[in-house]
Amino acid sequence: MTTKYREMVSAATLTNSPVSYYTSPGGTYGAIHAASITNPTGAVVTVDIYKVPTGKAADSTTKIASKSVGVGATIAVPEVVNHKLEPNTQLFADGLACTLNISGVEYVPS
Known part of the structure; x- marks a missing residue:
């Protein structure tokens, strides 16, 4: 492992x-x-984050967070914390010109 x-x-x-x-x-x-x-923009932006399993699309059924981010603000996104990702699961996001950081852990069973 x-x-x-x-x-x-x-x-x-x-x-x-x-x-x-x-x-x-x-x-x-x-x-x-x-x-x-x-x-970093001059307007409020809504950012959406999706956890998309193989064969699915980034849409309302796979959305795990939606946050309104104020002008010049940096915010945490606790709604995504502890989400588990199966092999080949993708993380999608949208939110014009905002910057996204996500950290976590990968586990490879033996």
């Missing part, structure tokens, strides 16, 4: 539509430990 702490998403600049920023490798399980969003 191997356990590795890692940054799953590191300072990703989000777009206005959902994009995949992390995929749990095949044979690897993951868990989210922390997430934060920064809004």
Whole structure:
């Protein structure tokens, strides 16, 4: 068994539509430990985060958090903490020009 702490998403600049920023490798399980969003823009932005299993899409059925981020603010996203990721699960997000960071752990069973 191997356990590795890692940054799953590191300072990703989000777009206005959902994009995949992390995929749990095949044979690897993951868990989210922390997430934060920064809004460097001059307007309030809504950021959505999705946990998307294989064969699914980033939509209302896979959304795990939706946060309104104020101008110049950095916020934590506790709604995503402790979500578990099966192999090949992807993390998608959207929120024009905001920056996303997600850290966690990957576990490879022996």
